[in-house]
Amino acid sequence: SQQGEEDPQALSIQEGENATMNCSYKTSINNLQWYRQNSGRGLVHLILIRSNEREKHSGRLRVTLDTSKKSSSLLITASRAADTASYFCATVTNSGNTPLVFGKGTRLSVIA
Amino acid sequence: ETGVTQSPTHLIKTRGQQVTLRCSSQSGHNTVSWYQQALGQGPQFIFQYYREEENGRGNFPPRFSGLQFPNYSSELNVNALELDDSALYLCASRPRGGITDTQYFGPGTRLTVL
Numbered sequence: 001s002q003q004g005e006e007d008p009q010a011l012s013i014q015e016g017e018n019a020t021m022n023c024s025y026k027t028s029i030n031n032l033q034w035y036r037q038n039s040g041r042g043l044v045h046l047i048l049i050r051s052n053e054r055e056k057h058s059g060r061l062r063v064t065l066d067t068s069k070k071s072s073s074l075l076i077t078a079s080r081a082a083d084t085a086s087y088f089c090a091t092v093t094n095s096g097n098t099p100l101v102f103g104k105g106t107r108l109s110v111i112a
Numbered sequence: 113e114t115g116v117t118q119s120p121t122h123l124i125k126t127r128g129q130q131v132t133l134r135c136s137s138q139s140g141h142n143t144v145s146w147y148q149q150a151l152g153q154g155p156q157f158i159f160q161y162y163r164e165e166e167n168g169r170g171n172f173p174p175r176f177s178g179l180q181f182p183n184y185s186s187e188l189n190v191n192a193l194e195l196d197d198s199a200l201y202l203c204a205s206r207p208r209g210g211i212t213d214t215q216y217f218g219p220g221t222r223l224t225v226l
Contacts, residue, residue, distance in 0.1 A: 033214065
């Protein structure tokens with residue numbers, strides 16, 4: 001079953017603009033991760049945020065986590081055509097042993 | 113580049129047949145998980161192996177089975193294929209002992225069942 005729900009399902013922006021994707025989940029978590037998938041291929045890990053963290057940065061990526069609302073957002077600043085991909089949030093319930101539970105993803109198109 | 117490889121890249125089978133998909137993890141990654149991703153959906157957890165033993169399973173029937181070998185390779189076997197088994201199958205590995213929850217995915221095998 002899917003844990004997270006990403007919003008929007010699809011997003012189209014111009015190069016240079018910022019892209020924001022949201023993720024909601026249902027149960028308590030240990031951490032939440034964001035992954036990128038290009039053209040139906042393997043997933044690439046972008047960033048992990050733990051339940052006791054509220055915000056995390058990595059390059060042009062900014063992730064926030066609100067455990068009271070069971071939601072997270074991924075912001076990509078100054079987007080590039082190469083950022084075109086599907087983005088998934090995935091939650092981990094218990095660190096160390098439990099699997100990733102994915103949402104359905106947001107399809108991002110960055111137009112040059 | 114995650115260092116995780118999968119074979120074959122694409123596969124076409126007919127209903128009722130059996131299939132074996134293969135994955136080679138990074139050296140030192142002794143936890144491997146398999147996921148099924150239907151078109152337009154997020155990946156769904158099938159099962160996980162740690163030190164060659166299954167130690168977690170998602171909502172998949174017993175005709176989905178696996179093996180993990182000491183050389184960090186693993187297999188996913190699916191018997192009695194059904195049309196709904198058509199999907200992208202992803203394997204993912206992690207370093208030993210669950211040091212990190214980050215998983216390293218292979219490029220996937222796209223299975224089509226006719």
